[in-house]
Amino acid sequence: MVNNEYIKLGNSPSIIRDLFAYGLEQKKKLGAENVFDYSLGNPSIPAPKEVNEAIKEILDTEDPVKVHGYSSAAGFDEAREAVAADLSKRFGLDVKAKEIFLSCGAAPALISIIKALCIGHESEIMVIAPFFPEYRPFIESNGAKCVIVPPDMKDFGINLEAAEKLVSKKTQGIIVNSPNNPSGAVYSREVLKELADMLKRKSAEFGHPIYIIADEPYRELVYDGVEVPFIPTIYNNTVVCYSYSKSLSLPGERIGYVYVPSFAEDSEDVYYAVAGAARIMGHVCPPTLIQKVIAACADKRPDLRAYDENRRLLYESLCGMGYECVKPEGAFYLFVKAPNGNAEEFSEKAKLEYNLLVVPATGFGCPGYLRLSYCVSKQTIINSLPAFRGMMEKHRSGIIP
Amino acid sequence: MVNNEYIKLGNSPSIIRDLFAYGLEQKKKLGAENVFDYSLGNPSIPAPKEVNEAIKEILDTEDPVKVHGYSSAAGFDEAREAVAADLSKRFGLDVKAKEIFLSCGAAPALISIIKALCIGHESEIMVIAPFFPEYRPFIESNGAKCVIVPPDMKDFGINLEAAEKLVSKKTQGIIVNSPNNPSGAVYSREVLKELADMLKRKSAEFGHPIYIIADEPYRELVYDGVEVPFIPTIYNNTVVCYSYSKSLSLPGERIGYVYVPSFAEDSEDVYYAVAGAARIMGHVCPPTLIQKVIAACADKRPDLRAYDENRRLLYESLCGMGYECVKPEGAFYLFVKAPNGNAEEFSEKAKLEYNLLVVPATGFGCPGYLRLSYCVSKQTIINSLPAFRGMMEKHRSGIIP
Numbered sequence: 001m002v003n004n005e006y007i008k009l010g011n012s013p014s015i016i017r018d019l020f021a022y023g024l025e026q027k028k029k030l031g032a033e034n035v036f037d038y039s040l041g042n043p044s045i046p047a048p049k050e051v052n053e054a055i056k057e058i059l060d061t062e063d064p065v066k067v068h069g070y071s072s073a074a075g076f077d078e079a080r081e082a083v084a085a086d087l088s089k090r091f092g093l094d095v096k097a098k099e100i101f102l103s104c105g106a107a108p109a110l111i112s113i114i115k116a117l118c119i120g121h122e123s124e125i126m127v128i129a130p131f132f133p134e135y136r137p138f139i140e141s142n143g144a145k146c147v148i149v150p151p152d153m154k155d156f157g158i159n160l161e162a163a164e165k166l167v168s169k170k171t172q173g174i175i176v177n178s179p180n181n182p183s184g185a186v187y188s189r190e191v192l193k194e195l196a197d198m199l200k201r202k203s204a205e206f207g208h209p210i211y212i213i214a215d216e217p218y219r220e221l222v223y224d225g226v227e228v229p230f231i232p233t234i235y236n237n238t239v240v241c242y243s244y245s246k247s248l249s250l251p252g253e254r255i256g257y258v259y260v261p262s263f264a265e266d267s268e269d270v271y272y273a274v275a276g277a278a279r280i281m282g283h284v285c286p287p288t289l290i291q292k293v294i295a296a297c298a299d300k301r302p303d304l305r306a307y308d309e310n311r312r313l314l315y316e317s318l319c320g321m322g323y324e325c326v327k328p329e330g331a332f333y334l335f336v337k338a339p340n341g342n343a344e345e346f347s348e349k350a351k352l353e354y355n356l357l358v359v360p361a362t363g364f365g366c367p368g369y370l371r372l373s374y375c376v377s378k379q380t381i382i383n384s385l386p387a388f389r390g391m392m393e394k395h396r397s398g399i400i401p
Numbered sequence: 402m403v404n405n406e407y408i409k410l411g412n413s414p415s416i417i418r419d420l421f422a423y424g425l426e427q428k429k430k431l432g433a434e435n436v437f438d439y440s441l442g443n444p445s446i447p448a449p450k451e452v453n454e455a456i457k458e459i460l461d462t463e464d465p466v467k468v469h470g471y472s473s474a475a476g477f478d479e480a481r482e483a484v485a486a487d488l489s490k491r492f493g494l495d496v497k498a499k500e501i502f503l504s505c506g507a508a509p510a511l512i513s514i515i516k517a518l519c520i521g522h523e524s525e526i527m528v529i530a531p532f533f534p535e536y537r538p539f540i541e542s543n544g545a546k547c548v549i550v551p552p553d554m555k556d557f558g559i560n561l562e563a564a565e566k567l568v569s570k571k572t573q574g575i576i577v578n579s580p581n582n583p584s585g586a587v588y589s590r591e592v593l594k595e596l597a598d599m600l601k602r603k604s605a606e607f608g609h610p611i612y613i614i615a616d617e618p619y620r621e622l623v624y625d626g627v628e629v630p631f632i633p634t635i636y637n638n639t640v641v642c643y644s645y646s647k648s649l650s651l652p653g654e655r656i657g658y659v660y661v662p663s664f665a666e667d668s669e670d671v672y673y674a675v676a677g678a679a680r681i682m683g684h685v686c687p688p689t690l691i692q693k694v695i696a697a698c699a700d701k702r703p704d705l706r707a708y709d710e711n712r713r714l715l716y717e718s719l720c721g722m723g724y725e726c727v728k729p730e731g732a733f734y735l736f737v738k739a740p741n742g743n744a745e746e747f748s749e750k751a752k753l754e755y756n757l758l759v760v761p762a763t764g765f766g767c768p769g770y771l772r773l774s775y776c777v778s779k780q781t782i783i784n785s786l787p788a789f790r791g792m793m794e795k796h797r798s799g800i801i802p
Contacts (some may be wrong), residue, residue: 001573001609002679003520009677013649055460055690064447104505104655108683119404141681172402208402250469252689254505254655269403276410280533280542281682282509288653288693289456361466365680 009137019357020257026355035355036384038372043249046308054296072283077100079291082298087124091230095237099276102286104254106217106243109311111138112349113239116273117172118144126174128158129365132181151366156185156326167202179218179330182364186329189229196235209237209265219242223308231263232261247302253290301310304335307332310374313343313381321392339395354387359378402404410538420634420769421624422759423701428757437785439773444650446707454567471688476503480692483699484658492631499662502675503687507618507644514614514640516657517674519545519572527575529559530766533582552767557586557727561595568603574612580619580731583765583772587730597636610666618644619732621702624709627730633662648703654691654696708733711775714782720800735773740796744768
């Protein structure tokens with residue numbers, strides 16, 4: 001007499017969490033320096049110093065009842081204004097506080113817009129492989145159908161031809177995640193323009209808007225000056241979901257937002273529906289102390305040097321050993337082809353033989369690939385290189401796949 | 402092409418929020434001292450000083466990456482252990498950390514157990530009038546039917562006769578909220594035992610457990626030494642939803658928990674289903690800095706003197722004027738009968754004539770009554786007494802109802 005779907009969802013730790021838990025056990029046994037854990041996307045750089053300074057200042061100077069008191073569901077005005085001002089300044093738009101709905105991180109932000117766009121059991125939300133595996137339960141358990149656009153194996157952009165074929169009159173939205181988890185790819189302005197053109201055509205054909213849901217937790221994590229186009233400047237019917245988890249290294253504090261541009265079709269209805277969906281998900285307000293931190297720090301950017309060093313070291317080292325890697329332009333993931341195409345087998349052997357923990361990307365919609373989260377210490381990367389070399393040598397000599 | 406149900410939920414600020422917003426406007430015009438706002442249940446005493454001390458200590462001494470990093474979905478072990486230890490000590494149970502699932506406040510805690518117990522469109526969750534109005538959308542928009550037990554107008558306990566008639570084979574749970582919002586009543590051990598006996602009989606009759614969902618955000622807010630029985634010690638099949646919003650005056654920080662006792666039937670399934678439901682509500686983890694505060698402060702109790710003073714002053718003053726009030730034993734609400742039985746009319750006139758903001762309890766399942774949240778300053782109460790007197794005099798003289 002208990003809901004079976006939820007029992008399964010609550011009792012199926014992902015392969016990522018399994019690997020991570022295995023790593024913790026092995027570290028206890030063998031010492032942390034002998035386990036090479038690339039499983040979790042947990043930021044490894046601390047929050048900018050302004051964050052903790054802001055917390056102390058708020059505690060020292062503000063009314064304690066208000067600091068920890070309720071805000072409106074959408075958040076304190078000062079926090080929403082800071083977000084709007086930062087977006088306006090960076091992207092040349094006139095973003096208003098009333099277009100911002102603060103959320104407890106990107107996950108509830110995404111789910112609230114998915115629910116808002118779900119108008120019946122036939123509603124479809126598209127995702128572009130490779131994709132964050134939680135998209136699927138977020139969509140399917142909230143009443144819509146998850147339609148997967150197969151990966152563009154050339155450069156991990158968007159397989160536009162396949163996407164166009166899959167758009168139907170039931171398509172309500174498409175999630176675009178760039179910089180991408182797990183591939184580390186950043187979609188170019190050209191690709192996004194083509195996607196926008198296709199969606200405009202299809203929206204006209206079907207007589208209703210098809211929204212882009214821009215999932216952007218990695219927006220600021222890009223290297224070599226690569227541009228991350230702000231999708232609302234390319235396609236009006238875009239709703240942005242953001243989290244400060246990565247840019248301010250605050251993943252545990254659960255703060256992010258939904259931005260519904262007023263120029264999007266039915267923007268007022270969409271905004272209200274986001275708020276209504278959040279309400280019946282138990283959203284009362286985002287954590288208030290951290291909202292006040294955002295009011296003070298929305299324009300702070302992470303110091304990416306550590307990630308960038310890791311990225312270069314791992315990418316160059318693995319390419320040098322003969323691994324095929326997607327060129328990582330953003331986020332903190334390296335996407336690597338399993339030498340014999342069987343990522344599960346590679347992951348299992350690497351774990352057992354070398355305590356090297358890498359995630360097979362089958363659940364990300366891209367079998368045969370491995371995701372390496374390089375938000376680790378540089379020393380971990382250096383220590384892990386013999387393991388990667390060993391795996392490649394054993395593969396070449398036919399000992400392991 | 403946007404979900405209509407959610408648009409409505411997002412675009413229907415409650416009468417409480419409406420009154421509160423009106424109050425803010427009037428305060429700007431007339432000065433705060435001339436508006437008597439009893440609308441919102443927002444704690445008016447600051448968090449115990451240990452809370453802000455703990456925050457600073459954590460920031461000064463712990464690894465900043467870990468402080469703001471992800472915890473497991475159920476929360477940090479140290480926080481869950483502190484909650485379990487506190488419950489064990491107070492209620493003579495051997496509560497374990499693994500029975501505790503930390504949540505972002507009581508609202509998502511409640512919704513996750515409602516969803517966990519919802520096994521089809523016919524599932525029924527009962528609520529006991531008067532009740533917190535959000536229960537209804539929490540239940541109805543998450544797939545179950547909300548069955549309302551009419552109020553016990555004698556002493557605002559539980560109308561057991563009516564409850565028994567309404568229990569059906571589809572009943573999955575009943576929400577018990579004591580100390581009660583809005584009546585301020587505390588259910589006695591005797592009443593709870595009778596409820597438990599009835600539920601045991603009915604569970605046996607229908608061949609499946611009927612759970613009590615104990616919604617306890619006001620557990621510590623009781624006066625005159627009244628006992629708040631801990632329901633799991635009376636009825637095994639109880640799931641407790643708690644929030645630190647009131648006891649630690651942290652409503653904005655969104656921290657609470659679900660406690661699924663291992664002695665409850667199917668407790669493991671229930672726990673997993675709570676976790677699974679939370680997952681597709683976008684729960685990744687509760688705010689981590691505040692989890693660490695709970696680890697340090699779970700056993701801290703509020704200083705209730707200010708609320709108690711307000712309670713006595715308001716109760717005695719209103720009774721002295723001839724108002725019929727429910728004797729307030731807990732929470733920070735006074736439940737008052739509208740003199741002519743029309744609470745909407747009373748609320749509207751009081752607002753327009755006296756800037757006195759009180760909430761009609763129709764949405765709480767108890768027409769004809771008014772809810773007064775006395776979490777205000779004592780001065781506000783003193784200043785408001787002429788308004789209450791004026792309303793009563795005008796009622797008696799027939800000028801207003």
